[in-house]
Amino acid sequence: MTGxxxxxxxxxxxxxxxxxxxxxxxxxxxxKAFDGFNPDKMARYDTRQVAKILKDPESxxxxxxxxxxxxxxxxxx
Numbered sequence: 001m002t003g004x005x006x007x008x009x010x011x012x013x014x015x016x017x018x019x020x021x022x023x024x025x026x027x028x029x030x031x032k033a034f035d036g037f038n039p040d041k042m043a044r045y046d047t048r049q050v051a052k053i054l055k056d057p058e059s060x061x062x063x064x065x066x067x068x069x070x071x072x073x074x075x076x077x
Contacts, residue, residue, distance in 0.1 A: 010068050030060075033058075039072040042072035053065050
């Protein structure tokens with residue numbers, strides 16, 4: 001349940017400025033890129049993992065990726 005709640009938080013953040021259709025259309029790509037929105041894994045991402053996510057054409061912008069990683073760390077605290 002924790003992962004689902006955190007995943008909703010991340011998707012809501014990514015949706016800002018986009019239509020829900022656009023954001024939800026990328027949901028599967030986001031799930032894959034962010035290890036199923038597992039906050040334990042995401043909190044340990046380093047710059048190499050962030051760069052890998054950013055190379056994916058289905059990904060989001062750098063600020064959103066860094067925010068998602070920071071939010072995973074805050075969520076766990």
